[in-house]
Amino acid sequence: MRRRRTPDRPLRTPLARTGVRWLLAAACLTIAAPAFADPWRGFPVIEWQPRNPAQLATLKRIGVTAAGVIADRDGTGTPLTVQTAPLIKAGLGWYIENAATDFYSAYHRWTPGKPVNWRFAALQQQYRANENDLAALMRDPSLSDPAWQARIGARLTAIVRDQRRYHPLYYCLGDETGIADLTAFWDFDFSPDSLAAMRVWLRSQYPSLAALNAEWDTHFPTWDAVRPATTIEAMRRTDGNFAAWADFKAWMDVAFATALRRGTDAVHAADRHALAGIEGAQIPGWGGYDYAHLARAVDVMEMYDGGEDLPIARSLNPRLIVLTTSFAAQPPNFFAIWRAVLRGTRGLILWDADNSIVRADGTLGPRGAAYAPLIAELHRIAPIIAHAVPHVDPIAILYSPASFRTQWMLDHQPQGDAWIERGAAEAWEDDALRIALRGYVRDLSVLGLTPHYVTAAMLPGLRGKALILPDALALSPADARAIAAFAARGGLVIADRPPGRYDAHSRRLPRPGLPAGLARLVAPNDPAALAGLLAHAGIAAPFRVSSPQDVAITAFSTGPRTIVALQRRSPGQAGETVTLTLPRRMAITDLRSGRHLGRSQTLAVTVGPIEPAIFAMMP
Secondary structure (H helix, E strand, O other): OOOOOOOOOOOOOHHHHHHHHHHHHHHHHHHHOOOOOOHHHOOOEEEOOOOOHHHHHHHHHOOOOEEEEEOOHHHOOOOHHHHHHHHHHHOOEEEEEOOOHHHHOOOOOOEOOEOOOHHHHHHHHHHHHOOOOHHHHOOOOOOOOHHHHHHHHHHHHHHHHHHHHHOOOOEEEEEOOOOEOEOOOOOOOOOHHHHHHHHHHHHHHOOOHHHHHHHHOOOOOOHHHOOOOOHHHHHOOOOOEOHHHHHHHHHHHHHHHHHHHHHHHHHHHHOOOOOEEEEEEOOOOOOOOOHHHHOOOOOEEEEOOOOOHHHHHHHHOOOOEEEEEEOOOOHHHHHHHHHHHHOOEEEEEEOOOOOOOEOOOOOEOHHHHHHHHHHHHHHHHHHHHHOOEEOOOOEEEEOOHHHHHHHHHHHHHHHHHHHHHOOOOHHHOOOHHHHHHHHHHHHHHHOOOOOEEEOHHHHHHOOOOEEEEOOOOEOOHHHHHHHHHHHHOOOEEEEOOOOOOEOOOOEEOOOOOOOOOOOEEOOOOOHHHHHHHHHHOOOOOOOEEOOOOOEEEEEEEEOOEEEEEEEEOOOOOOOEEEEEEEEEEEEEEEOOOOOEEEEEEEEEEEEOOOOOEEEEEEO
């Protein structure tokens, strides 16, 4: 409000007097309301380790906005009031870390003097000694245990009610969560609670017990007698029917996502504005990392971006807030940060175990000096990208956990019991599905095209011009009908080999589920062959770059404005000048420098070895 220039002139009109009353009322309401600005409108930069007041002051000066505080689980930790007091004094926000890691990360959590996965390693040794010992296949605690579910729900409710007046960034349910040790393969969970819940779930998957017995090739007299096959039992089959094993694995993914959803619901019930998340999210695969369920189980994920997990998760849940963590301040690390921002990251966590960002006396360390200009630019540029709509072309890629399970069994059945020795590191190994997926994604990127991901449940309503089926071994009859209907509507179907040799329960079919010739077979890593098919289907990239093998294009829209970013495909030693071609003449502004570049349909761009070139364009 400003002082009137003529204070002696009264407000004589009713409209003016009413307007002033409304303005004063609004001002009073604003003053009475708690001071709260949504931090996700910006780009939070978060320090993970606890820091002293001198360090916090320096961190804030270089652009850090928040810190992590460890949850006081059941009164066994440091009270949150003690941890948050210096942050309040420093003017920093925070998030709540590890609120329920004992439940969601039971086999991958820090224990003094022991390896982080010591409980999982002990189970491997126990089962190796006696494969009939089902105790080694019972998760402790079970994700379906009602007592533990109630305990975690009550704990989260208490934490959120205590903290909601401060509006933490989010409440982390668990760090590096998983059914077992991250994405390590294991035969969890044969506990009574898990099997009872699985039988309830199976009733939603099969119309009758007879139908289940027919699919599994079993003879269970009642639902209560149903018991899935262990991996050892499934590997000994010679008929190609792994349904009793695959359904159990699918159930465990559902159980994990359902348990996380319960935690998220408890957080929301205690504070409807609060967000729940997990950290250390892994590559799609075992351990509960079926993003068809996981993507909507929480509001926030800190992810290790590998195996297309980030674009898959954001395709399946565009509202998901994704974070990334930086462990070093070298050029390749900065390249990865910018790449993550262009792929949808909404914030950055800094890991500083050695005080190399800020020393104990509050002086800036070498990493802090390197981060400072980057953080300043992220605060300016990243929110613009985060709140824009990513451009996607009319190309869908099928994300098929059923095919992943089937491929895993075919790969490991010849190796027998060797799977017992495998850990989380081996779960990142390539297989035919991951190789095909990565190849198609790169081919599309070279062509300047951006796909989106769909699940089998999304196939009946699929729109667009092309559907790619990477190593789609397992399709249900409904999946096959939906794909055939898409093709009948004029859609192009592409695969690397004949799809649907197994049904969605990993049971081998007498003939492929899709009619021969419906899918056009194109090998991954052959962009020329793919380009011909897509061009015939009327799919063309809106933006082109003269050196697509070296430089990738990412585009966004926000109202009438288009944002185009160019970044090297890998960190380089020097910049590269390329020509960017637009669909028409546009007014172009360099978003990083703020310079207006005039109107043009082509633009010579020097793409640096690390940072992207980012432009805003208007018709």
